[in-house]
Amino acid sequence: MNLFRKHWKIISCGVFIGILATLFQKFGNPANMGICVACFERDIAGALGFHRIPIVQYLRPEIPAFVLGSFFASLVFKEFKPRGGSLPLVRFFLGFFAMLGALVFLGCPWRAFLRLAGGDGNAIAAIVGLIVGVYIGVKFLKSGYTLGRNYSAYKFTGFLMPLMMLGIFLLLIVKPAIPNGAPFFSLKGPGSQHAPIILSFVGAFIIGIFAQRTRFCTMGAIRDIILLKDFHLASGVIGLLIFAFLSNLLLGQFNPGFAGQPVAHTNQLWNFLGMVLSGLAYALAGGCPGRQLFLSGEGDIDAGVFVIGMITGAGFAHNFAIAASPAGIARFSALAVIIGLLFCIATGFSMRKRLA
């Protein structure tokens, strides 16, 4: 009980995300994909024409709403703090490779937990992979890995990510008729499945506020247990998992099994390794994809660079036969994961400094 009193805010945040994600599914988002930061950024990349896979193109309003909700909360609570300059190019590639790993598994950590909560057993290999990836990242952190300091930046720089996200949201609302067909919207497949815009936007905006206040982070949850034996962030993720599961039971969305799970494949080796890559990249960058969005909303422009790296990675992954599909992994999935792991390991070994 004492534990609950100490952690109730972060638990509430996780519970809220878990329930809302399952409701988003009920109201139209793809099954076991009520909220997935990686998948939704991939859909946005598709809608913008950065890849041309016709079934995964949509300007998901949840992503802009996360950033704008966090932006709003950080202004209200005086935590908006434009800052940057901590090796942005490295962060870009960490985001890029994190996305390749995520699309080999087919989900970010949020979706891994939501898939498990929906009965998808394939998520188990991915969550184990996430833990292993974060564990490797913790080893690097303990041996002095750092991307160095960021510095206060001009106020206007902190508006760039919220403004970009506002632009994406406006594109969805206005749907301008561009002669070549952009923005592209799926007519079938996961990209065509979405909850009403107003519901998605308002719900995700509130998540953005909650998450900015509580620092909700799935990677941090695992990292803090390994590094500090601190279960604070983990209590939020456990709240998400349990309440998404209960909500799925109530809504009739719980279907246990491995084969034929929605937007998933059963190649456990690459479910595992894809997420090892992602987990390591998130740990080296200091936050899961959701957390990077919330940080970018409160003025962390390095986190913004990570987000843009992820969106770029999504376009690349679909153009170059790296992203998996329900049929299994693609021709270059394995190669991409190996290159990504090599990049992350090189980063971890080569960027160390005694700070104090």
Added chain:
Amino acid sequence: MEKKYLDLRGLSCPQPVLETKNAIDDRSFDSFEILIDTRTSLENIQRLLSTRGDLKYTVDEGEDFKVNISRI
């Protein structure tokens, strides 16, 4: 005994709390002044210190946060 000064401003999570932990585990110092620049880092450090009955601390809030820690 000497005081240890740490400037941990601008570092990504979890480096501020990790460096603080490393510092307070070093028995050659018995007081510490930690400089950080985000409330997130402050909360993380406070959570760490709340598990340590052998330390007391005060926080100065200004443009940055200054955490003064000493052994009891």
